[in-house]
Amino acid sequence: MxxxxxxxxxxxxxxxxxxxxxxxxxxxxxxxxxxxxxxxxxxxxxxxxxxxxxxxxxxxxxxxxxxxxxxxxxxxxxxxxxxxxxxxxSNYIKELDRVGSIRLKLVEDKYGCKLDENKIKGMTHGGYPYTNVEIEKVLLEDIEHPDLNIYKTGSKSNSPIANYFWDHLAIGKWGYVEMKLxxxxxxxxxxxxxxxxxxxxxxxxxxxxxxxxxxxxxxxxxxxxxxxxxxxxxxxxxxxxxxxxxxxxxxxxxxxxxxxxxxxxxxxxxxxxxxxxxxxxxxxxxxxxxxx
Known part of the structure; x- marks a missing residue:
């Protein structure tokens, strides 16, 4: 089996x-x-x-x-x-919605860029608000920055969304936003x-x-x-x-x-x-x- x-x-x-x-x-x-x-x-x-x-x-x-x-x-x-x-x-979706824009601002400040929020919103599905997943996708697609190359073509490109999250957005990292769980x-x-x-x-x-x-x-x-x-x-x-x-x-x-x-x-x-x-x-x- x-x-x-x-x-x-x-x-x-x-x-x-x-x-x-x-x-x-x-x-x-x-x-x-x-x-x-x-x-x-x-x-x-x-x-x-x-x-x-x-x-x-x-x-x-x-x-x-x-x-x-x-x-x-x-x-x-x-x-x-x-x-x-x-x-x-329901509570989880509310929390995703609350932290999404906060995290977006943190990412933009980190790389000195402005991401297309409408493009980010257009990637969502299932009635969910945008999350770190959509933010990361647009960041890696649209922004050129030497610190991102490892996730585009480097050693962490095999699973870029997950790797970027654990490196930068998880608890204790600069991009972490606390959710009420x-x-x-x-x-x-x-x-x-x-x-x-x-x-x-x-x-x-x-x-x-x-x-x-x-x-x-x-x-x-x-x-x-x-x-x-x-x-x-x-x-x-x-x-x-x-x-x-x-x-x-x-x-x-x-x-x-x-x-x-x-x-x-x-x-x-x-x-x-x-x-x-x-x-x-x-x-x-x-x-x-x-x-x-």
Whole structure:
């Protein structure tokens, strides 16, 4: 069995592929079980469940604060029609809208330029306001600056949008604008209340191997960690696999596919080459236990 338990469709503000395209790619990659985990919205997961060619596990990825960092929690098996999830999406869109113009001004000041805001707005989709993704695209297309060459033709051009974000717009960087996001404990409580399983996605990216944060998440009721993913090397994967085994937690695997926004990541690129039967079975078992 082959699975990808963390991928995105066009319902995510920073992804480019339709649900139909994601499903077609999954079939070509011979993926048996798929979970669409769009950012703070369940529309992709709901649409995917309308077909019956590939098994779908319902999912969502939720952005939230954990101390001084932002972590991403993937949740599986919830009631996707619950009003709380619509509220979650609405609040997230409001925050994207609020910080967009602030971030645009920071970028313009940094490079001493003026970006075409109408062009930026024209790149949005799905009812989302413009975000760092559209700002970065126009910046890299229209502005000549020596500091940008590494993202255009240099060593970071394989995934320029993601690389530029982590280098310049993430927490602690000059272009960071704080968003009002829920606290991770609220999200764990919400997912459990909606009878779902909650996993810390690509933890190496957000919490590295910080045992204090890991133990805090475990004590707060996290159900597991995404051990294998496109951002983890084998050392990272084995580290989180051992965390899951030691604490009887659920281990998941996922590519974090986003389409052309992250062109170096293909659907099914999880870093896990083994049979996924036990991984999928364990996730389903834990979902069933929540729903009893």
């Amino acid at each position: 082959k699975c990808d338990l963390h991928c995105h469709s066009i319902y995510s503000f920073d992804s480019t592929q339709s649900v139909a395209d994601v499903l077609e790619r999954a079939k070509k990659a011979q993926i048996d079980v798929l979970a669409l985990c769009d950012h703070n919205t369940v529309e992709g997961s709901l649409e995917a469940q309308l077909q019956n060619e590939i098994e779908i596990i319902s999912g969502i990825e939720i952005d939230c604060f954990c101390k001084d960092t932002i972590i991403h929690l993937t949740a599986y098996g919830m009631d996707l029609n619950h009003p709380k999830l619509l509220e979650l999406k 829920p606290h991770y404990k609220e999200i764990i409580e919400l997912v459990h209340r909606l009878k779902g399983v909650v996993i810390c996605a690509h933890p190496k990216v957000t919490i590295a191997q910080d045992l204090d944060l890991i133990n805090e998440l475990i004590e707060s009721g996290i159900d597991g960690f995404e051990a294998y993913c496109s951002y983890h090397n084998q050392e990272d994967a084995l580290f989180y696999k051992e965390i899951c085994i030691k604490n009887d937690l659920c281990m998941t695997i996922g590519s974090d596919f986003h389409g052309s926004t992250k062109p170096n990541i293909q659907l099914g690129d999880t870093g896990y080459d083994g049979d996924c039967t036990r991984i999928v079975h364990d996730l389903k078992r834990r979902i069933q236990e929540k729903q009893r």
